[in-house]
Amino acid sequence: MTVCFDIPVIETDRLILRGPQMSDIEPMLSFMTSDRSRFVRSKAEMDANTTWRALAHVAGMWHLRGYGSFVIEDKATGAAIGMTGPWHPITWPECELGWSIWPEAAEGEGYAFEAASAARDFAFGTLGWTTAVSYIDPANARSIALAERLGCRLDADAARPDDLTCLVYRHPAPEVCA
Template identity: 60%
Template sequence: MTVTLSSTPVIETERLILRAPQAVDWEPWAAFAVDERSRFVGGPLDREKAWRAFGHVIGMWVLRGFGTFVFAPKAGGSALGMCGPWYPEGWPEREIGWTLWSPEAEGKGYAFEAARASIDHAFGPLGWDTAVSYIDPANSRSIALAQRLGAQRDDSAAHPGTDPCLVFRHPAPTTRYVL
């Protein structure tokens, strides 16, 4: 028997499908989580801790009614990463977060495309009136993506206690994207 999250939204962009996590996503996530590339999201982790972290991602959908989407190419193939609404217990604000699991996916605009769709979903169907992204100051690619999405540093905002941390606030939907 295969158990899946039901009644979760599926978002399609020009090149991507954003959907709730599935069992098939475990191995690509685990490969990312144990690698040095995961250092900006609490990694690297051993597989046991990666399993728990993946469960946390799935649990967000059950506990909050929303969660981070896994995104994959419409043309088929393995998941490329995760992106979307994130608000675990203890977080001071609702976040839009992103990770690219595969180094081959970098520099192709996938994270931007997924993040733009996730922001529209958060401010649209979810009814959010604000959202932030918490970013390690050493993560220059993530900072550049936040800025490209129109987010601005908010040095007065609280962050989840992970130091160092910069907070980027996303504007409400308008023309905010730099193409």
């Protein structure tokens, strides 16, 4: 049996946000097996098998929920450089917008802001979300700075996923982002 489903493609000035592909496993593996992924991965050791399962999890979210994380592709090079998008595992109290930039060389270039802004527009505009949060490790200063740049505010009263020690940053309402 073959199951096909359409994952939208979103273009920004410098990026393409698209669904996961088999070719994404290598750049994702490089990131997931590095210390740079310490804020986005589970506490389990990451290897080719667990990274494959993580990528399949992303694809499965699209199938089961009708949305999920986009792979961020650099238009200039065609390289997969990260992931961003709407995310909502069944045990999490709220819909999340997450992000990661995989190669260290791509950090600090504004890619995460550009991609996360487009993904948030998709979540609010296309999916009809009325709110979103980002769950961020308290030690992840770069993600905290990005959340604040996106207009998010710390929501100390928000529920957290049971398995995460995190801060909850609430995104501005859709009408504020429009």
